Amino acid sequence: MLTNDIIKQINDFIYSKPRTVQEISELLNLNWRTADAYVERIAKEQGTISVRTFRGGTRGALKVVFWNNLEKPHSHLAQEQLFQRIAPGKQKSDFSPFDIYQYVDEQKRDAVIEPEDILSDDFINLLRSAQEQILFFSGNLSWTTVKKGKTSMLNVIEELAKQKISIKILTRIELPGIENIMNVAAINQRLGREAIEIRHAHHPLRGLIVDTKIARFKEIKNPGDFKQGELAKQMVISYSIHDEEWVEWIKKVFWHFFRPAIPYKKRIEDLKSIQKLL
Numbered sequence: 001m002l003t004n005d006i007i008k009q010i011n012d013f014i015y016s017k018p019r020t021v022q023e024i025s026e027l028l029n030l031n032w033r034t035a036d037a038y039v040e041r042i043a044k045e046q047g048t049i050s051v052r053t054f055r056g057g058t059r060g061a062l063k064v065v066f067w068n069n070l071e072k073p074h075s076h077l078a079q080e081q082l083f084q085r086i087a088p089g090k091q092k093s094d095f096s097p098f099d100i101y102q103y104v105d106e107q108k109r110d111a112v113i114e115p116e117d118i119l120s121d122d123f124i125n126l127l128r129s130a131q132e133q134i135l136f137f138s139g140n141l142s143w144t145t146v147k148k149g150k151t152s153m154l155n156v157i158e159e160l161a162k163q164k165i166s167i168k169i170l171t172r173i174e175l176p177g178i179e180n181i182m183n184v185a186a187i188n189q190r191l192g193r194e195a196i197e198i199r200h201a202h203h204p205l206r207g208l209i210v211d212t213k214i215a216r217f218k219e220i221k222n223p224g225d226f227k228q229g230e231l232a233k234q235m236v237i238s239y240s241i242h243d244e245e246w247v248e249w250i251k252k253v254f255w256h257f258f259r260p261a262i263p264y265k266k267r268i269e270d271l272k273s274i275q276k277l278l
């Protein structure tokens with residue numbers, strides 16, 4: 001069983017330098033498969049470590065575990081400057097995802113402009129392409145109410161949860177709009193486990209990360225934000241990034257917010273306790 005003590009042992013062991021799964025199995029006196037399952041679970045659920053396979057598919061394949069440098073989630077100057085602007089952000093107007101997009105290689109990014117905020121087949125297919133995990137940067141979970149025909153976002157999320165895709169959501173939790181939170185939490189109740197983890201935090205990003213293969217952000221441009229005549233109607237821009245280095249960095253930004261964020265149940269309990277005093 002993966003206990004808190006074992007998690008600490010693995011984290012402490014990897015913090016000093018990268019380790020192979022074999023080294024971790026020897027440290028814990030466990031077989032390789034169990035050690036491998038433990039590091040994969042820690043990487044997925046806590047984000048403190050990352051796993052890489054070198055020479056995959058060969059007899060000499062090597063699986064190495066690295067420490068995720070959460071305290072400094074940037075590897076070069078551009079990422080450092082972007083992080084310094086994202087970290088203090090509270091609202092989506094505080095940061096434009098285009099500022100990330102512009103640094104990504106043109107061959108590893110694409111953008112689409114939609115006339116309105118809709119649930120597209122492309123977005124549904126992106127969600128269903130997940131093999132391990134989806135991380136959501138959300139504002140207030142208003143996207144969970146979106147539908148296309150008989151398909152709703154909640155349906156798709158529940159479908160993925162049933163497939164044991166790890167789903168973590170970072171969102172603002174206030175009593176107004178609490179219905180959206182509870183509708184997602186109800187999926188956990190129906191499945192009898194915490195398939196979807198929801199935590200509260202203010203942040204400026206709106207988007208998601210699927211596995212480590214793609215990050216997608218959404219930005220809405222409204223006519224009221226521009227001078228008269230500059231924008232005739234609302235425009236929704238989707239920025240997709242499939243550069244592994246940048247997706248990894250964006251995941252570190254997610255974990256920067258998520259790890260200290262308040263679980264939704266505690267947040268709601270505390271809000272209701274204050275409401276009783278009014």
